[in-house]
Amino acid sequence: MDKDSDIHRQDWKTILSHSIQSPQEAAVFKEAHDPRLSEVVKRYPMRINPYFLSLCESRGEPLKRQVFPDAAELDDESGWTDPLAEDRDSPVSHLTHRYPDRVLFLVSNQCAVYCRYCTRKRKIGHWPHVKDEVIEAGVRYIAAHPEIKDVLLSGGDPLLLEDERLDWILSEIRSIRHVEIIRIGTRVPGVLPHRVTRELVRVLKRHHPLFMNVHFNHPDEITDEVRRACRRLADSGISLGSQTVLLRGINDDERILDVLFRQLLTMRIRPYYLLQADLTRGTGHFRTCIESGMRIMKRLRGRISGLAVPYYMIDLPGGGGKVPLLPSYIESLDPVQIVVKNFQDRLYTCPQPVPGPPEENSQNDVL
Ligand code: SF4
Known part of the structure; x- marks a missing residue:
């Protein structure tokens, strides 16, 4: 029986309990023996459950890089530990x-x-x-x-x-x-x-x-x-x-x-x-x-x-x-027309409505 079908027969708590928490446990990856990675996971813990580990093995880098530690984590001094100031705006814990x-x-x-x-x-x-x-x-x-x-x-x-x-x-x-x-x-x-x-x-x-x-x-x-x-x-x-x-x-x-x-x-x-x-x-x-x-x-x-x-x-x-963050499609806008660039960067002009007399029974009258 292969490893994947084994995983799918287990319940979620059992799968989670077999998660790997150190780079050495993922010896299948060539970076696993980088000595700096132990320092990384001491600062930023690691957890990869067996289901996702097996996906990383079979499907490769895009998944692995999301969960496998990298020495670059230690070198990065930019940014903040709490970038969104969540702890500051916290009137009660959590x-x-x-x-x-x-x-x-x-x-x-x-x-x-x-x-x-x-x-x-x-x-x-x-x-x-x-x-x-x-x-x-x-x-x-x-x-x-x-x-x-x-x-x-x-x-x-x-x-x-x-x-x-x-x-x-x-x-x-x-x-x-x-x-x-x-x-x-x-x-x-x-x-x-x-x-x-x-x-x-x-x-x-x-x-x-x-x-x-x-x-x-x-x-x-x-x-x-x-x-x-x-x-x-x-x-x-x-x-x-x-x-x-x-x-x-x-x-x-x-x-x-x-x-x-x-x-x-x-x-x-x-x-x-x-x-x-x-x-x-x-x-x-x-x-x-x-x-x-x-x-x-x-x-x-x-x-x-x-x-x-x-x-x-x-x-x-x-x-x-x-x-x-919205890409700007508007090239120009005035009371007569709007000029808009489409997704192919072609320009199109759309006239504005001709101004008429104020409408009767407008929203403002009702309110
Ligand atoms: S991104 Fe979400 S799932 Fe991933 S570690 Fe952070 S809180 Fe957990």
Whole structure:
């Protein structure tokens, strides 16, 4: 029996418990014996579960580079340990309240793999278990702030919590009347699809309306198991969107992203954000320049349906929040006409409406 079929017969906790945590355990990779890597994983822990390791072995560099440590992590002194100032805007532990109507609630300290480019690299693998008191204090904060309509659960990865614990957290948040939607940010469906069990889906279904942002970076992450997991989530009525981080040498090519975004749509996942990599210390070797992201977005517009094109977003360092980076198509605009450049750089002119008398019964009269 081959190794892959062995993995697929195990339950998700068993698979996770066999994760490798040191470069030497991945001796199949030629860099595994670089002595500096032990220092890297002391500072930034490593975790690759056997399912994803076997994908790295069979599908190669684009997956391996996302999770396998690199000595460049030690050499990079640019950026910040907390580039988005999440800890500064944290009124209670594990909760960030930046936008008036939303909070980010970090409910889990576990991930199915540790991504080398992670924005929370400062915490990943170092966090203690998130205690009940921390969750309760976060829930009390949300309940005391009626302006909060939207709660984003993240971590770590919320889907690595036990079913009962996730159910408890979701029930507590759902019981707050002013919370309208709950979102879950997760990489689990793409890196440990075995976790998306029927029982998990039964729990999630109890807490609609529920949105899930699923993290995918490369089409090689999509396997039959991943498709099955996403089908289960979509069938349960969860609205699925994707988040992709633009990573140098991994997916910074419109042909790769074209394939990824089309495949996501076939799994009923709407491409939502293409994220400029954050200015996190130890991740400089992954960062692309903004011009290259803009170029990719412009080329994607011409290649694929608008449904498959995500927003290209930058999360401003220092806590400025997320802002879309939009290629400029407008060449000139005046009261008579607009001149617009299309995706092939051809110019088109569109006349403005002829100004007429003010409309009767306009919105302003009604209001
Ligand atoms: S799954 Fe998300 S939180 Fe965990 S290491 Fe990867 S990017 Fe960071």
